Amino acid sequence: MEIDTKAFTLIPMLVLLSFFHLSLVSCHKNVNGFTLDLIHHDSPLSPYHIPSNTPFERLQNAFYRSSSRASFFKKKSHVNSIQSTITATDGEYLMKISIGTPPIDIFAFADTGSDLTWTQCEPCVDCYKQLAPIFNPKNSSSYKTIGCNNELCDQKVGFLSCKNDTCNYKEIYGDNSYTIGELSSETFTFVSTCGENVSIPNIAFGCGHANRGTFTNVTSGIIGLGGGKTSIVNQINQEIKGKFSYCLIPFESSSTNSSITSHINFGDTAIVSGPGVVSTPLIRVQTFYTLSLESISIGNKTLPFRSSNFSSIPPQGNIIIDSGTTLTLVPVDFYAELEKTLVDSINATRKQDPSKSYNLCYTSESGTIDVPKIVVHFTNADLELPPTNTFVQVAEGLVCFTMVPDEEVSILGNLAQMNFLIGFDLVANKVSFLPTDCTKH
Numbered sequence: 444m445e446i447d448t449k450a451f452t453l454i455p456m457l458v459l460l461s462f463f464h465l466s467l468v469s470c471h472k473n474v475n476g477f478t479l480d481l482i483h484h485d486s487p488l489s490p491y492h493i494p495s496n497t498p499f500e501r502l503q504n505a506f507y508r509s510s511s512r513a514s515f516f517k518k519k520s521h522v523n524s525i526q527s528t529i530t531a532t533d534g535e536y537l538m539k540i541s542i543g544t545p546p547i548d549i550f551a552f553a554d555t556g557s558d559l560t561w562t563q564c565e566p567c568v569d570c571y572k573q574l575a576p577i578f579n580p581k582n583s584s585s586y587k588t589i590g591c592n593n594e595l596c597d598q599k600v601g602f603l604s605c606k607n608d609t610c611n612y613k614e615i616y617g618d619n620s621y622t623i624g625e626l627s628s629e630t631f632t633f634v635s636t637c638g639e640n641v642s643i644p645n646i647a648f649g650c651g652h653a654n655r656g657t658f659t660n661v662t663s664g665i666i667g668l669g670g671g672k673t674s675i676v677n678q679i680n681q682e683i684k685g686k687f688s689y690c691l692i693p694f695e696s697s698s699t700n701s702s703i704t705s706h707i708n709f710g711d712t713a714i715v716s717g718p719g720v721v722s723t724p725l726i727r728v729q730t731f732y733t734l735s736l737e738s739i740s741i742g743n744k745t746l747p748f749r750s751s752n753f754s755s756i757p758p759q760g761n762i763i764i765d766s767g768t769t770l771t772l773v774p775v776d777f778y779a780e781l782e783k784t785l786v787d788s789i790n791a792t793r794k795q796d797p798s799k800s801y802n803l804c805y806t807s808e809s810g811t812i813d814v815p816k817i818v819v820h821f822t823n824a825d826l827e828l829p830p831t832n833t834f835v836q837v838a839e840g841l842v843c844f845t846m847v848p849d850e851e852v853s854i855l856g857n858l859a860q861m862n863f864l865i866g867f868d869l870v871a872n873k874v875s876f877l878p879t880d881c882t883k884h
Contacts, residue, residue: 462618475709475711476710478707478712479634479709480707481689494501521833536691540666543580545582545583552665555767556731560673561624562648562663566865570651573658578650585629585630593610610625610626628648631646668687670727683709683710685780685869686709686869688713688864690705691862715877721826723735723875724873725874727872731809732765734874735759736853739819739820751774764874765855767858768854769856771854771858772847772854773849774853780845789813791807801844804837805842810840814833819859826876831861833846859860
């Protein structure tokens with residue numbers, strides 16, 4: 444297969460229309476939805492698990508992946524360039540799915556910061572090494588390329604082009620990793636936690652024949668769960684009623700216990716309701732899901748949130764909620780206020796982090812310290828973060844604050860989200876939070 448890499452430009456949006464009918468299996472009578480395992484990169488259930496790594500090493504590795512990922516959310520010139528500057532390679536959670544007929548298993552990153560779903564495909568012009576077999580569309584009876592005249596192939600969109608009456612794509616990420624191939628449709632099969640298989644025909648995805656960058660030995664591809672038109676949640680929006688949710692188990696559980704894992708829910712099973720639920724408006728900025736952070740309280744002191752002058756995110760929807768970033772990033776000046784207030788409130792011995800990954804750390808023989816109550820105030824929703832979400836043991840005898848300063852982008856990371864059932868309602872445009880023991884959800 445010959446691919447002309449010069450025929451593409453880097454523009455972030457693909458307009459996509461849903462063109463299939465989906466029948467969801469039901470784990471419970473009269474409930475239309477399904478739940479899947481969401482496997483942490485370092486979990487014993489992950490094919491990329493390294494048993495010899497200590498929990499501290501796994502957390503440090505997650506920090507490095509998170510730092511790399513966050514750098515690609517940042518502005519290059521203006522807000523319209525945000526999507527083109529992200530990296531999809533540094534996610535933290537994997538979904539096991541099957542593609543084709545008969546189905547072939549792959550592990551791909553579930554990414555709320557990406558829209559396009561893609562996987563490596565034979566024949567390989569230039570493929571990286573992956574652990575699972577590479578998908579060969581010739582072996583699937585349900586595989587179809589998308590033609591140039593199809594309404595899905597909008598050639599006015601920059602990362603699409605036409606060749607030999609086949610719609611081709613090229614997606615470049617902020618670290619210059621890329622995937623090039625054919626825009627295609629295929630049957631995706633998900634293994635639901637209720638034991639039923641959920642088969643979804645005619646999912647539009649990228650069949651990548653030339654793929655390079657930091658994907659090697661990390662993933663077969665990407666499952667795009669972002670807010671743009673190409674994402675799976677938007678392709679099946681009507682069938683899942685615009686709803687998905689996830690519940691992330693604590694880091695120490697995901698890295699040491701092979702019998703439990705996080706979960707992601709679609710459709711009716713994704714509804715977050717009951718006592719203790721708080722909801723805040725969801726603001727979609729191209730691919731990204733953003734919230735409006737108004738202030739953070741530490742003890743009885745409330746600190747109004749101030750966005751960075753360099754931020755590419757608009758004032759309404761000033762913080763990205765992202766499952767693939769580990770730490771929470773806030774503007775430098777605002778972080779300085781948080782840190783000063785915490786230092787004044789915590790009675791413990793401060794110590795510098797040898798890795799210089801964290802700004803605020805304390806010595807602790809037990810791995811915990813007494814900290815004041817920390818509440819994150821979103822519009823119409825006050826979220827109290829447990830101490831386990833805000834201070835983590837990063838080395839023997841050392842605990843550190845899980846928020847760090849950043850000049851350009853604000854992100855609510857996954858450590859802050861753990862042990863909350865978090866629901867995204869793309870019809871009502873809201874995000875709901877419910878404190879939950881995710882190991883039992």
